[in-house]
Amino acid sequence: MMVTVTSLNEHGQVDFSNIINMTPFQDVVSTSITTMMIPTELTAAGNAAITPLISHKAVEIFFFAAVRVAQLIIASFGVFSNIVNVTVYSKMGFAETSSITLTALSLTDLVIEMWLLLMAIGYRPASAGVDVPPLTVTLVHVLSPVSNSVLGYGSWVTAVISIERCLCIVFPMKIKSIFTVRRVFGLVMVILTIQMSSVIPHYATMQLTYVTSPATNRSGLVFSWTEYSLHVESITLLASFTLPSIICFSIVLLCTIFLVIKLNQSAKWRQSTSNSAPSSAKKDGGMSSKETRVVRTVALICAIYIVCFAPNVFTITAMAVVPDFHQTDPYLGNLAAVCFTAAYPFQSISSAVNIFVYYKMSTKYRETLNQLFCLNKENQ
Numbered sequence: 001m002m003v004t005v006t007s008l009n010e011h012g013q014v015d016f017s018n019i020i021n022m023t024p025f026q027d028v029v030s031t032s033i034t035t036m037m038i039p040t041e042l043t044a045a046g047n048a049a050i051t052p053l054i055s056h057k058a059v060e061i062f063f064f065a066a067v068r069v070a071q072l073i074i075a076s077f078g079v080f081s082n083i084v085n086v087t088v089y090s091k092m093g094f095a096e097t098s099s100i101t102l103t104a105l106s107l108t109d110l111v112i113e114m115w116l117l118l119m120a121i122g123y124r125p126a127s128a129g130v131d132v133p134p135l136t137v138t139l140v141h142v143l144s145p146v147s148n149s150v151l152g153y154g155s156w157v158t159a160v161i162s163i164e165r166c167l168c169i170v171f172p173m174k175i176k177s178i179f180t181v182r183r184v185f186g187l188v189m190v191i192l193t194i195q196m197s198s199v200i201p202h203y204a205t206m207q208l209t210y211v212t213s214p215a216t217n218r219s220g221l222v223f224s225w226t227e228y229s230l231h232v233e234s235i236t237l238l239a240s241f242t243l244p245s246i247i248c249f250s251i252v253l254l255c256t257i258f259l260v261i262k263l264n265q266s267a268k269w270r271q272s273t274s275n276s277a278p279s280s281a282k283k284d285g286g287m288s289s290k291e292t293r294v295v296r297t298v299a300l301i302c303a304i305y306i307v308c309f310a311p312n313v314f315t316i317t318a319m320a321v322v323p324d325f326h327q328t329d330p331y332l333g334n335l336a337a338v339c340f341t342a343a344y345p346f347q348s349i350s351s352a353v354n355i356f357v358y359y360k361m362s363t364k365y366r367e368t369l370n371q372l373f374c375l376n377k378e379n380q
Contacts (some may be wrong), residue, residue, distance in 0.1 A: 033116035050330040059334045063341055070345045078352030082106050085355055088368050097184040098294070101161045102358070104188045104343075108154035109351035115140070116148040116348045145199040145206075148237055149346070150242035153195040157188060158305050159248040162255035165298040169262050188348035198240040205229035242316055249306070249313050256302040259295055266292055297361040301354060308350030311343040 085106035094100050122136030164184075168175040205228065318325045318339070324332050358365045 011250065016109060034303050039166055040110045041247070052334045054333055054334040054338060059337055062338055066341050066345050067120050071116055073346055074345060074348040075113045075117035075120055078348055079110065079117060081355040082110035082351050085358065086110065088358075088365055088372065089367050091372060092187075092364060094181065097164065097179050097181055098161075099187065100181065100184050101157055104192075105157050105161070105352070108150055108157060108356065112154065112351045113348060114352075115143055115150075116344060118143070119344070124267060134241060141205075142208075145202040145233075145236065145240070146196075146352075149195045149199045152241045153192055154242050154351075155248035155252075155305075155309070156191045156195070158302065159251040159255075160184075160187065160191075161298055162252050162302050163257070165295060166255050166258050169295070195240060195244075199236055202236040205232045236243070237273065245309070245312060249309055252302050253306055254305060256299055258285040259299040259302070263292065263295055263299065264378075266295075293361055297357060300357050300361070303355060304350055304357070308346040311339065311346050315339045315343060 086103060089099050089106060091105040092099055094103070118136060119140050122140055135310075164175070164179050167178065170180065207229070216281050228348070315336070319336070322332075326333065359369060
């Protein structure tokens, strides 16, 4: 996405006429919602003869529907659902590796939903005009590097979950010695440390300046970047978000295909041996009902991740392949903006709906949740 670079005049005020357009490569690895506040007069300056593929009015309507309405509702529910997830898994304890990875994933989703909720609250339409941004928008900018890094962390955790389940099928007798509780905990903590460390250069070059708008006389904090800080931001986002997203998306996709194939094979085996002794399951290579349920849970989580993360991967790939596919292009710019904006509600859905998967597929999760919220009728 595009980052709007704002400079100051000699009086310390915002120079709204100086908006630096980033290169396609920088667009691929940069993210911001500043473009939602840029009026059409500025985004179309110098390109009056070129009619955009999607009109500015249509883009603004889409922004409002996707961010202000859909994302606000989904993210609000997502914050609640992930607080419930973290509470339930904490109550269940961490004696199993799955509890560790799913708790890490729930915490990741909680942070993402809080950031997306803040973004939805701070949304301002382009028709509002360029002015000193409100505090919520400034906070979104400040937290943007962390949110991108957390998104990358969530992708790594999802990849670890899918790989562990695949290895559990391939090496059922050795998986307990390979993925121990201590090793899995250490792995997720190492990944978290690396992901959080990757944003340090970004914050080291980030500059906040207190300015006053010449149009409305409003004061507030705005960002100012140098050419050097733009390159640092691009490299940081490439390492913390873009590469993890593409790598983990590929891993999760392959693992999900493998899990689905194994589930189909297990279903066929169960059908062909329905009259056989249950004890012959392991000998014939079939999975127990508990193993099948766990595989289905992981496969469903991975499938949700693939579907909801696909817009991000598609947009990143399109910007890398098509040089003009970025928000500063006069013809394709609005289309790129729509693609970027569409990714936010999808990401919010991905982080919000896992609670239904856990409740439906995990008996222990369901029992713990019912106990915590007094939903078990037997105890009433």
